[in-house]
Amino acid sequence: QVQLVESGGGLVQAGGSLRLSCAASGRTFSNYAMGWFRQAPGKDREFVGTVTWSNGNTRYADSVKGRFTMSRDNTKNTVYLQMNSLKPEDTAVYYCAASKGRVGILISRDNYDYWGQGTQVTVSS
Numbered sequence: 001q002v003q004l005v006e007s008g009g010g011l012v013q014a015g016g017s018l019r020l021s022c023a024a025s026g027r028t029f030s031n032y033a034m035g036w037f038r039q040a041p042g043k044d045r046e047f048v049g050t051v052t053w054s055n056g057n058t059r060y061a062d063s064v065k066g067r068f069t070m071s072r073d074n075t076k077n078t079v080y081l082q083m084n085s086l087k088p089e090d091t092a093v094y095y096c097a098a099s100k101g102r103v104g105i106l107i108s109r110d111n112y113d114y115w116g117q118g119t120q121v122t123v124s125s
Contacts, residue, residue: 002025002032005022006094006116009120012122014123015086016123018086018121020080020094021078021079031100033111035049035050036095036097037109038095047061048060049068054103058070059105059107081094095118097109097116
């Protein structure tokens with residue numbers, strides 16, 4: 001069992017930056033691929049980015065590519081989402097997710113076994 005706790009959300013003006021953190025419990029964090037998803041009011045939860053467990057490769061949604069960066073620190077059992085040049089359309093609840101042992105780039109929500117409770121990000125215009 002893995003528990004995920006997100007932090008770092010808040011209110012920011014357009015063009016600003018935020019860094020989200022996701023702290024994971026458990027001793028085998030390095031074996032989990034990690035993902036970030038977001039859900040805006042009235043919309044489906046959508047993929048934001050992912051980082052593999054095996055080689056640290058990342059993949060991002062086109063809507064955030066070049067603005068958002070994921071990283072992981074296996075010594076701290078933590079994954080980060082650095083968000084720059086934020087836009088009002090980035091407003092959503094952001095969720096961290098973990099996938100045990102699956103290889104490759106994981107974009108679908110169905111690939112993830114554990115989810116955090118979410119953290120609100122609001123970008124004002």
